[in-house]
Amino acid sequence: MKNIQIKIGGFGGQGIVLAGYILGKAASIHDKKNATLTQSYGPESRGGSCSAQLIIGNDEIDYPKVSQPDILLIMSQEAYDKFTPELTKGGILLYDEDLAKPTNNFGKTTRVHSIPATRYAEEIGKKVVANIIMLGFFTAISGLISPDAMKKSIRSSTPSGFEELNVKAFDRGYESGLTKTNQKK
Amino acid sequence: MTMIRPAIRTGEHFFNGDVACAEGAIASGCRFFAGYPITPATEIAEAMSARMPEVDGIFIQMEDEIASMNAILGASCAGVKSMTATSGPGFSLMMENFGLGIMMEIPAVLVNIQRGGPSTGLPTITGQQDMMQARWGSHGDYEVIALSPCSPQEMFDFTIKAFNLSEKYRLPVLVMADEIVGHMMEKVIIPEKKDIHLISRKKPAVAPEEYLMYQPEADHVPPMANAGDGYKVITTGLTHDEKGYPAMNAEAHEKLIKRLCDKIIKNRSDIIEYEERYIDDAEIVVITYGIPARSTLRAVKDARNAGIKAGMLRLITVWPFYEEKVFELAGKTHALIVPEINNGQIVREVERSARGKTKVIPIRKFAEMHTPQEIFKVIKEVSK
Structure with missing residues (x-):
């Protein structure tokens, strides 16, 4: 597998960096690939813009x-506006459709998919997932990344007592993603 | 109930450089950490505060960095491997007692996760602006050892290396990292205990009544008795004789300063480490250290793909500076290129060592690492 560049963007408090950490750990420790995580690091706080880069x-x-x-994984309008112009031609854009509205057009080759992630999280019981x-x-x-590696990484990275909730959240997103890819086929 | 983790966490981890540094220290046998939190080195103190109680070690948050440096010297005199970690302004405050450690010949490790300066500068943003301060930041004549890691794995490995060198040569050793290496996360492999090579300070081989605190052996390093071992431990920041008594005269001063320098200078071949990539037939060599090495490597690969004979010399040990190697490269290259995240510090050493035999070109960058393209562009221009 050729090296792939991934950016996760949102605001402080959404667990953007944690998502990057879980993904990086799943890839490097459980899937035996190489992974590097860097993050925007400044005097940021809850509510401010935030990104993780892998x-x-x-x-x-x-x-x-x-x-x-x-x-790109996008969880705020600010991140959408800021990062979508950077996306590689033929890349993949995934965004939370309740938190960001599409403001630009992409070429045909770009794969764009949205999910009401925060709404689904509220349905499951916790917005933070x-x-x-x-x-x-x-x-x-x-x-x-294999779903197995991701689940292992999630279990070892989330607070004890909340592992099952997080795995459930993962499955919810995963199933939704499978539906989207099947639709395309 | 949280599980108590072992001292050596053998296995694969996804760590940032700061945490890897803390684990490297603990794997080295470090059981005393004194520090004052400062961005971007805070995660080292944070990790040590959680880990020291797990390994029967001591963590102290001191009132400032002056006291932190003093505390680790004191703990080391008592025989405990000790470390502190800081950045920018804290490094400045530690400089006086860093010199005390050099003069009293006390093993310890001082980690600097560099950020932009002078003064408070850029607390959250990277830099390599303390490289000359690492060399000359304390007053007086002395030699130092400074290592420059470029990944979390190297933060682990080089912290162990730093402890070993400090114990072997009896001096505080510097780990000169930066914000990017400190905060980036990558796989860190922690080997099994049996595969981690550790060095401990030489102990006196003579009876307590015959022991002199500062009587060197053939390698210019005196064996070190810990306070409380039953030997006469006399130590001072004043110029001293072999007994450790103050000796304020030219002869004693020259003898001591020369030995403090010689123990590093004459053991350079044992101390200096470096990495070479694509160097054998290289006509243009990029000399690099720390995080810019990773942009350099990519730029050199791109240059090779473009048919340009470029190579990379990465200084693992920045101090002592490997001037013989640079001189040798100067004699067979069109140019030496030196990318640094500062206004040009180590490039001066490169110029000095090249002695006019080739072009020396700095690539100065501020508060962010060079992109591979920026380095490639200079390689390409020089190759024309």
Whole structure:
């Protein structure tokens, strides 16, 4: 697998960096790939803009920063507006449709999918698992990481007592992602 | 109930550089950490505060960085491997007692997760602006050892290396990382205990009544008795004789300073480590250290793909500086390129070592790492 650049964007408090951590750990520890996670790091706080940047693949990762994302996971309008212009032609854009409205057109080759992740999270019982729903959605659509690796990473990265809720959230997103990819076929 | 984790967490982890550094210290046998939290080194203190109680070690948050440096020197005198970690302004405050550690010849590790300066500068943003301060930040004549990691794995490995060098040569050793390495997360492999090579300070081989605190052996390093071992432990920041008594005269001063320098200078071949990539037939060499090495590697690969004979010399040990190697490269290249996240610090050493034999070109960058394209562009221009 060629190295893929992924950016996750949203606002502080949504677990953007945690989502990046779970994804990076799943890839590097459980799927035996290489992964590097960097994050926007500043005097950020809850509600401010926030992003996590990952490179995942089988090749040696030299330059660790994301220059042009192949895949975007978007959880706020600000992140949508800021990051979608960076997306590689032919890349994948995934966004929470209740938190961001599409404002630009992409070429035919770009795969764009949306999910009401935060709404689904509220249905499951906790709004904070919206990031995990996005990860499930991403896993199904991208096919880059095995769902098994993701679940292992989720179980070891979320607070004790909340593992099952998070796995349930993952499954919700994953199933939704499978439906989207089947529709396309 | 949380599980108590072992001292050596053998296995694969997804760690940031700061946490990897803390685990490297603990794997080295570090059982005393004194520090004052400062971005972007805070996660080291945070990790140590959680881990020290698990391994019967001590964590103290001191009143400031001056006291932190003093505390680790004191703990090391008592025989405990000790570390502190800081950034920018804290590094400045530690400089006086860093010199005390050099003068009293006390093993310890000082980690600097560099950020932009001077002064408060850029608390959350990267830099390599303390490289000359690492060399000359304390007053007086002395030699230092400074290592420069470029990944979380190296934060683990080089922290162990730093402890080993500090114990072997009896001095505080510097780990000069930066915000990007400190905060980025990657796989860190922690080996089994039997595969981690550790060095401990030489102990006196003589009876307590014959022991002199500062009597060197052939390698210029005196064996070190810990306070409380039953030996006469006399130590001072004043110029001293082999007994450790103050000796304020030119002869004693020259003898001591020369030995403090010689123990590093004359053991350079044992201390200096570096990495070479694509260097054998290289006509243009990028000399790099720390995080820009990763952009450099990509730029050099791109240059090779474009048919340009470029190579990379990465300094793992920045201090002592490997001037012989740079001189050798200067004699057989069109240019030496030096990307740094500062206004040009180590490039001065490269220029000095090249002695006019080739072009030396700095690539100065501020508050972010060079992109591979920025380095490639310079390689390409030079190759024309």
